[in-house]
Amino acid sequence: MIPMVDLKTQYQQIRLEIEEGLLRVLEDAHFILGPNVQAFEQEAADYLGVRHAIGCASGTDALHLALAAAGIEAGDEVITTPFTFIATAEAICYLGARPVFVDIDPQTFNIDITQIEAAITRRTKAILPVHLFGQPVDMDSLMEIAERHGLKVIEDCAQSFGAQYRGRQTGTFGDAGCFSFFPSKNLGCFGDGGMITTHSDEMAEKLKVLRNHGSRQRYHHSIIGYNSRLDELQAVILRTKLKRVDAYNQGRRAAAHLYSEKLSGLPGIVPPHEGSTGLHVYHQYTLLTPNRKAIMRDLDEAGISSAIYYPIPLHRQEVFADHYRGLSLPVSEAVAEQCLSLPIYPELSSEQIHTIVEVVKCHAGG
Ligand SMILES: Cc1ncc(COP(=O)(O)O)c(C=O)c1O
Numbered sequence: 001m002i003p004m005v006d007l008k009t010q011y012q013q014i015r016l017e018i019e020e021g022l023l024r025v026l027e028d029a030h031f032i033l034g035p036n037v038q039a040f041e042q043e044a045a046d047y048l049g050v051r052h053a054i055g056c057a058s059g060t061d062a063l064h065l066a067l068a069a070a071g072i073e074a075g076d077e078v079i080t081t082p083f084t085f086i087a088t089a090e091a092i093c094y095l096g097a098r099p100v101f102v103d104i105d106p107q108t109f110n111i112d113i114t115q116i117e118a119a120i121t122r123r124t125k126a127i128l129p130v131h132l133f134g135q136p137v138d139m140d141s142l143m144e145i146a147e148r149h150g151l152k153v154i155e156d157c158a159q160s161f162g163a164q165y166r167g168r169q170t171g172t173f174g175d176a177g178c179f180s181f182f183p184s185k186n187l188g189c190f191g192d193g194g195m196i197t198t199h200s201d202e203m204a205e206k207l208k209v210l211r212n213h214g215s216r217q218r219y220h221h222s223i224i225g226y227n228s229r230l231d232e233l234q235a236v237i238l239r240t241k242l243k244r245v246d247a248y249n250q251g252r253r254a255a256a257h258l259y260s261e262k263l264s265g266l267p268g269i270v271p272p273h274e275g276s277t278g279l280h281v282y283h284q285y286t287l288l289t290p291n292r293k294a295i296m297r298d299l300d301e302a303g304i305s306s307a308i309y310y311p312i313p314l315h316r317q318e319v320f321a322d323h324y325r326g327l328s329l330p331v332s333e334a335v336a337e338q339c340l341s342l343p344i345y346p347e348l349s350s351e352q353i354h355t356i357v358e359v360v361k362c363h364a365g366g
Helices: 006-029 037-048 058-068 087-094 139-149 201-211 232-242 245-263 291-302 318-324 328-337 350-361
Strands: 052-056 078-080 096-101 126-130 152-156 177-182 194-197 216-218 285-288 339-342
Touching: 006 078, 006 232, 037 052, 037 194, 052 058, 052 201, 058 087, 058 152, 058 177, 058 194, 058 201, 078 087, 087 096, 087 216, 096 318, 126 139, 139 152, 194 201, 201 216, 232 245, 245 285, 245 350, 291 339, 291 350, 328 339
Parallel strands: 078 096, 078 126, 126 152, 152 177
Antiparallel strands: 052 194, 177 194, 285 339
């Protein structure tokens, strides 16, 4: 049996350190916004090279809070990609703003930067790029457009912890970077967790107030905020894993490179593209194939998991379909038809990759 992600093996490698830290929290009985959250925020900020990192309850909340702190309001438009997890667009909708979907680049699966300007209207307030599957967006071009039009930039880094664009970490280019620590993420905790990064002192201050019931001082509330805090138990786990995240990402990259070496040149299989300006951290290893159904069936029969990230682009989702009826985004629609994600995690062995590739190969060419 080969799963999409193997959290059990990873846990065994760090078990003692985690259990010791968790026990200490249980004994200290300081569970919310305590010393581990504070230390993790500092360690994460140092690792990423950003002034502030603010923990919160999930990646979805990170996006919601960051958009709110950036001043996004009802009636505003936020340009984003249709080929992402629903949370990217949900966060925009929570504020009464409208997601404006721009098609994706067929190679990187990230938002097609060349189509962004045509989507800007007088209501556009922000761009929300997603570093999908761990592949960094071309942030130089995106920031240039945002600056020229006076738009905010909120990066969705849920899948890109440790990814770099021209030597700089994702989540450090825009007004804010939003991370998810969902267990299967490149840096994951043992439940829900998230974080927002920013260079701005003002934004950081707003975010701290927003995540904690609009409160700077206990029982004094200046605005309507949220209950969205990272807890101490999750912070212990994240501190333990942060020390190893480079090795985890290297393991993912090595696995991806081995897959691509074995799968490239096969008819009917397009391995994922890796841009030369960044460090791709392969949250997913997602190829394109017209033979997806047959490959998935055979993988399943061989006890190998596979998944479709994502089968339906957001403008075609039931929740949005009425609002985007006439919208055609052909690249995202075509990619959604052919994308197939194979198992990838730092501990995936060469033998396992070999086994998976042998099944996939049977369908090369149809
Ligand atoms: C691209 C993207 N954005 C946002 C999220 C939301 O993160 P969370 O599940 O922590 O709320 C996820 C992951 O689940 C994601 O993959």
